[in-house]
Amino acid sequence: MSLKGAIDLRGVTKRYGEERVVDDISLAIRPGEFFTFLGPSGSGKTTTLMMIAGFAGVDGGSIAVDGADVSALEPQRRGFGMVFQNYAIFPHLNVFENVAFPLRARHRPEPTIRERVTWALDLVQLGSFADRFARQLSGGQQQRVAIARAIVFEPHIVLMDEPLGALDKNLRYDMQVEIKEIQRRLGMTVVYVTHDQEEAMNMSDRIAIMNRGRIAQVGVPSEVYERPANAFVGRFLGEANILDGGVEAIEGDTAILRIAGLALRAKVRDTAKVGQRASLFVRPERVAIGDATGNRVEGRVRRVSFLGNIVRYQVEIASSTHVVVDVQNSRRQAYAVDDPIVLGWLVEDSLVLVD
C-alpha cells in the first residue's frame, strides 16, 4: 500500500448563514483506506466531500493532505481524482478523450497519454469502447468511464460523490465489488459519500456516520452496526429494536433496564448511570423465537411481513412496546397475527444506548 494519501480534517466547519452545515469535524483518513461518509440527505456528508475537493470553502478548521494544509488550494491544484453522481462525462469528447482529459490538462506527452488511457480503460473493462460517446453508453458504462478518468493519472486520493446513486440495484452491487477491487489493487485512498448503508458497509474500511453536520460515529462496518454509539446510528444502519426505559442497576458491564414493567439485561458502556433514561438496542436478527439464555419476553404477534429470505414479525410485548424479530424463512415455524409468542436474545447481543 502507498504511504501517501492521508487526509486530516481538523475542526472543519461550514456555515450557510447562521446554520452550521458541517460542525467542527475532526478525523484522520489513513493512506490506502476506503473511507465512507454515510448519512441522510442534509447531514453534511456531501458538503464535507466538497470541502475536501475544494469546491466549498472551509469556514473554520483545516484540511491537510499528507501533512500539507490544502484548505486554501483551488480544486485543480489538489491532485485528487473525482467521480460525480451524474458521471459528468464530457458529451463532446469520446471515451478515450474523456479518460485522457486529466493527462492532457497536465500536459503529459502523447505516448504516456495513450499508454495510461489504455491501462485505465482495460482496468474498468471498457477497452473496446474508446471511440464511443457518452450518449452511446449505459449508465453503468458511463460510471466506469468516470472511474477510469478519476484514476488514470494515478492520484493517491480519489473522491466519490454517491457514484452509484443512479444505477439500479443489481448493477449497483456489481459496481461496488468492482470499485472496491480497483481501490485495493491500486492501494489508493478513497473518500466515498453515500446514503445507502449496505453500500457503505460492503465497501468501506471505516465509516463515518453523519447527522446534522456532526459525526455521530466512526468505525469499521461491523462495529458501527453491532455497537452503535446512539439511537440515530442504530436506526440508520438498518432495522433496530430500540426500547425506551430507565437504568435500574449496573453490575459490571451489564445493566438492568426497566422497560414497560419488564427487567431486561444489556451490555453497558461507561456512559450510563443508575436512574438515567436509556434505551435497549438489539438487532431483529439477534432476537430468537423460543427460550434463550439472557432476556426472555412474552408477547403477541401483531404483524407478519414476508420479505422473501426472511420473515419479520412485529411482536407486542407490552402496550405500545414492540419488538421486531427477523427469522430465516423456513417451513419450521409459522406464526399468525394474534398468536402468543416467546422471544429471547443474548445479553451480549444487546446494548444500552444513552442519548
Next chain:
Amino acid sequence: MTRTTSIWRDPGILIVPAIAFLVLGFAVPLVLFFVETLREIGSFADIVDEAVTTISSRAVVNAMFTTNWIALLVTLLTLFAGYPIAYVLANSDRLRFTLILFCIIVPYFTSVIVRTYSWMVLLGRNGIINQLLLGSGLVDHPIALLYNKLGIVIGMTYVLLPYMILTLYAAMKAIDPSFLRAAHALGASRTYAFLHVYLPLSAHGVLSGCLIVFILAIGFFITPALMGGPSDVMIAMLIERSVEIMLDWPSAAIMSLLLLAVTLVLYAVYYRVTDVRRMMGA
C-alpha cells in the same frame, strides 16, 4: 364524432388564429406581389433573362458584396462583444442577472429608429464622442464615425447584439455546471477548462447566434439607410430604391426573391443546428 372532438381538444388548435393572420397578412400578399410583378415581365424565359440582368448589374453585385461584408463584420463583432456578456449573464446570481438582462432587454424593446438616432447624436461630427476626442487632444479633426461603413457597423452591431447575447445565453445556460466542476477536479486550470470544455459545449450556441444575426443583418434597412454613406448601399436599400424611386417593380421583386431565398436557406441551416422546439420549451 370522436375524431372531430379530438381535433378541437388538441391544444395545437390555439395557434390557428396566429397562423391564419400570418398567412393572410404576410404570406398571401408576398406571393401575390411576386406573382403579379413577375407576370408583368412576361414569359418564363423573359423572367430568367430579367433576373440574370438584374442580379449581374453592377449596383446589385456591389450591394450584395456590401451586404455580405457588413453582415459578416456585424456577426463577428456581436459574437466577440456578446460572448463575454452572455457568459457573465449565465453565471450570475439573481440580482446581477436581472440587472444585466434589464440593460439588454430595455433597448431591445425600444424602436430601432429611436436607437439609431441616439447613435447619430453620439457619433456625429459634433457628437459627444468627437467632442471628447477633440477635447482630450487625441485627434486634431473630427473623425468620420457616421455616414460610412463604420457607422453602419456600429449601429447594426448595437441593434443586433441582444439577439446574439440571448442565443448564447440559452446555450450556456444548458451547460451542466458539473462538467466544469469535473474539469477542475481532474486538474484543469480555468483557461484549460474554458477552452476544452465550456467553449466546445457552447459551440452550437455560437453557430446559432451567428446565423440568426447574419440572417437579420442581410435584410437590414433602417440603420444602414440612416447611418451609412451614399456609396454604402445594402440590398434592402436597393430594393426600397427600386420600388420608391425607380418604380422598377420587376427588379425589386427579383432582388426580394434573392434575399428571401438566401434567408430561407440560412434559416434551414439554423433550424438544423438549433433545436427550435426545445428553445420554445417543447
